[in-house]
Amino acid sequence: MTKAFGYVAALLLTTFVAHSQQTPSFTPDVYRELPLGSIRPQGWLKDQLVIMRDNSSGHLDEIHPKIGNDNGWLGGRGDAWEETPYWLDGAVPLAYLLDDPALKTKVLKYINWTLDHQRPSGYFGGITKEEREKGTQVTPDNCAAGDDWWPKMVMLKVLQQYYEASGDKRVVPFMTRYYAYQSKSLKACPLGKWTEWATSRGTENVMMIQWLYNINHDANLLTLASEIEAQSFPWSDWLGGRDWVIDAAANQTDQRWMSRHGVNVGMALKAPAINYQRTGNKKYLAQLQTGWKDLMTLHGLPMGIFSSDEDLHGNDPTQGSELCAIVESMYSLEKIIAITGDIRYMDALERMTFNALPTQTTDDYNNKQYFQIANQVQVSRGVFDFSLPFDRGMNNVFGLRSGYTCCTANMHQGWTKFATHLWYATAKGLAALEYSPSDLKTKVNGQDIVIHEKTNYPFGDAIVFEFETATPVAMPLTLRIPLWCKEATIDINGQLPRFVKGGQLLTLENTWKNGDKLTLKLPMEVTTSNWAKNSRAVERGPLVYALKIEERWEKGNEATEGDYFSVYPASDWNYGVLEQIVKNPATLKVTEVSVATPFVWNQAHAPISIAVPARKIPNWKLIDGVAHQPITTRVNVYQGDVSAQEETVTLIPYGFTKVRVVAFPVVK
Structure with missing residues (x-):
């Protein structure tokens, strides 16, 4: 056992003891954070x-x-x-x-x-x-x-x-x-x-x-x-x-x-x-x-x-x-x-x-970017619809010092703290509450245990947990079955799978041995959700999908805030999705490719796409860089002029886009 691992384990056990000694009003955490370095x-x-x-x-x-x-x-x-x-x-x-x-x-x-x-x-x-x-x-x-x-x-x-x-x-x-x-x-x-x-x-x-x-x-x-x-x-x-x-x-x-x-x-x-x-x-x-x-x-x-x-x-x-x-x-x-x-x-x-x-x-x-926009068809200097526009109009562009530099300094905690909160401890075991590829090394009930979480989630639906331990460890393992998942499957060492309804925290009581393999599958169905002005977003599992728009990047410089990048659309974007897909999104075609290594969040590396039937809305245009949402009435369909030609557009996960439409008007 390394010195660092020994300290982490001791601290975790100390925390468990501490919870039993607290004043009556102090409520122990349901799930306890693991010390930095455990994951x-x-x-x-x-x-x-x-x-x-x-x-x-x-x-x-x-x-x-x-x-x-x-x-x-x-x-x-x-x-x-x-x-x-x-x-x-x-x-x-x-x-x-x-x-x-x-x-x-x-x-x-x-x-x-x-x-x-x-x-x-x-x-x-x-x-x-x-x-x-x-x-x-x-x-x-x-x-x-x-x-x-x-x-x-x-x-x-x-x-x-x-x-x-x-x-x-x-x-x-x-x-x-x-x-x-x-x-x-x-x-x-x-x-x-x-x-x-x-x-x-x-x-x-x-x-x-x-x-x-x-x-x-x-x-x-x-x-x-x-x-x-x-x-x-x-x-x-x-x-x-x-x-x-x-x-x-x-x-x-x-x-x-x-x-x-x-x-x-x-x-x-x-x-x-x-x-x-x-x-x-x-x-x-x-x-x-x-x-x-x-x-x-x-x-x-x-x-x-x-x-x-x-x-x-x-x-x-x-x-x-x-x-x-x-x-x-x-x-x-x-x-x-x-x-x-x-x-x-x-x-x-x-x-x-x-x-x-x-x-x-x-x-x-x-x-x-100081501010991102959901339906962000253009990234450029401007006032836009912000409550704080700034006199230099630099809030929407990509730059080291664009907008306030508080975000230049503060953005670094996002991915790092997410990575430290994939796993939590329970009184007698462990809980996997957010899923991403990781290795966990800790102690449970005084015994060393390593769990290798192997997955491409959220881009794939399979999550495999491989156990490494010198001696068997009896402990409960809690898994989150997301609310969006209708029914998950779980199998241990290839045995007959167990079917589990979504929207619950499932605890598996087991004695885990070296070489054990637990496989969790979270099937992802295409759905749509309703947003402002009766717009619709296309979703699949934990990911929201946005229109893939070709990008044209331009570099600029502002005397006070330095170098920055603008991004302009290089393909059409003014589409409404067909009413038929709102009624039956399961018919949409999903294409998956391998997750690239090394991994980068950009269009070229998007591992999933969805083909969606759509029609153009000719009067939906940028006004001062803003794509103001066409209003869809309570009958759920945009009432203005719509192109007679049906086209198939490509949606990719929102996180891989810089310019996009994610909240779509609905058209016939």
């Missing part, structure tokens, strides 16, 4: 992480001035706010998922400086103006000499991941001292003293306090968590009520915009679950269910994310979604899954990850 991505997922490491994720400090120039998290005068912790929040798990020595060394430079420069009072972060210019000591009695609470919340997430991967004994005392400082300082320096970002994102703070409580069981931490929750935006109440989400749909003024800011909302989704964890009060679970349903009903888009450009902005397929909102919503869902064990959020995470996330960066991960 190693393989196949297409590993290819994605390697691309990230070799490009911006692994080298952002070299190409992004805010992180590279005199950085505040290294004691300099540069960025000491959110962007450096944002980058580390993705770069640290990337370094340990790939076990990459060079990237570990790079991120450790920032972690070591942070750990080594905690003030005697417990305060930490970049050197403040008061400290630098006056030599002032930051203490609870002099907390105003400190700086914003918000970026520290992100850095604490970084340190938590680093601790679980490394076991560095400096981390827990560091966090203990900081929370003692925070507890003594909140009256004089409340959460919103410096910015409203901290009050809108207080859940991030509460979450990490409760993580530490799981380790040391100090009840004072729960008191602090409750105090911070009281000073934060009341997201749980807002999500559970109806007024907030309705007002967000109706109000696009500058009033209370922080309460409908898409990234704030993405982070806040987990607030009810975090509060339930601390209190055991099931009202929070009801608030979460109401809030998620209302949010996706009023603001949801076919690719699984809500509109956020930057504010919540309704469900029209020409609204934008910010990249930061996607990765933060993914992380919130990963936490919600652990705490609630609710399959609906597992399916929601899968839909968002496999559709919304990959389309918003270039193949090499060196350029990103």
Whole structure:
């Protein structure tokens, strides 16, 4: 057993013990997160992480001035706010998922400086103006000499991941001292003293306090968590009520915009679950269910994310979604899954990850879109339908610095944290709740076990689990059978298959032996779903399909935001799908090819296509770069002029497109 593996196993067992020692109000997670490094991505997922490491994720400090120039998290005068912790929040798990020595060394430079420069009072972060210019000591009695609470919340997430991967004994005392400082300082320096970002994102703070409580069981931490929750935006109440989400749909003024800011909302989704964890009060679970349903009903888009450009902005397929909102919503869902064990959020995470996330960066991960659009027929500079257009019109193009650079720094946590949440632990076993190729190495009931998950999912329907263990391991294994799957099949070692209805979490009680092979098949049927203005999206399994449009890329430069790429359609796009396929989508022809190695999310590598009968809508044209949706009446068919000629168009998975139509009008 390697030293790292031994530490991971010990930490996992310690966590199990910790749950039995908690206060009565603290609710154990249904599914417990495994320490960083337990899961190693393989196949297409590993290819994605390697691309990230070799490009911006692994080298952002070299190409992004805010992180590279005199950085505040290294004691300099540069960025000491959110962007450096944002980058580390993705770069640290990337370094340990790939076990990459060079990237570990790079991120450790920032972690070591942070750990080594905690003030005697417990305060930490970049050197403040008061400290630098006056030599002032930051203490609870002099907390105003400190700086914003918000970026520290992100850095604490970084340190938590680093601790679980490394076991560095400096981390827990560091966090203990900081929370003692925070507890003594909140009256004089409340959460919103410096910015409203901290009050809108207080859940991030509460979450990490409760993580530490799981380790040391100090009840004072729960008191602090409750105090911070009281000073934060009341997201749980807002999500559970109806007024907030309705007002967000109706109000696009500058009033209370922080309460409908898409990234704030993405982070806040987990607030009810975090509060339930601390209190055991099931009202929070009801608030979460109401809030998620209302949010996706009023603001949801076919690719699984809500509109956020930057504010919540309704469900029209020409609204934008910010990249930061996607990765933060993914992380919130990963936490919600652990705490609630609710399959609906597992399916929601899968839909968002496999559709919304990959389309918003270039193949090499060196350029990103600040806002993506569902029906995105053109990528270019412009105002579009966004609530935040910017005077330079750079929100829709692909660039390293286009739009705000918060997403340049924050996008790296999307794939890395998804990879760390494929598997969870249960009290006596393991659970595979999201599927992608990976190797799991852990201990169960004191016994070593390795599970190789071999699959091309979500592009194929077969998932094979191969077991490697020195001695048989008796444990329950939980598998998610998605809501979209009518009936799955399971067989162990080639025995007669078992048929299982979809929409459930299936637990298999078994003694697993070395060489055992479990095969799960999730048949994928073509279906259609209804979206804004009576449009339809074509789906198959976890993937949403969009029109394949030939792309013409152009490189440009903007003096402030640098180089960028526009993408224009080089083939026709103004199609409506025939009513007959809405009534009987199972007739559509699906073509599958091998998943390419190395794997890239672009048109040329799309491993699945669907041939769809369609007709052109001549009057559906771009207006200032926007393909405003033709209205389909309640009889379900577009009433305007439609071409008499029927054509067959090709749809590919949404994540492989840059220009596309995904929400189609329906025509005769």
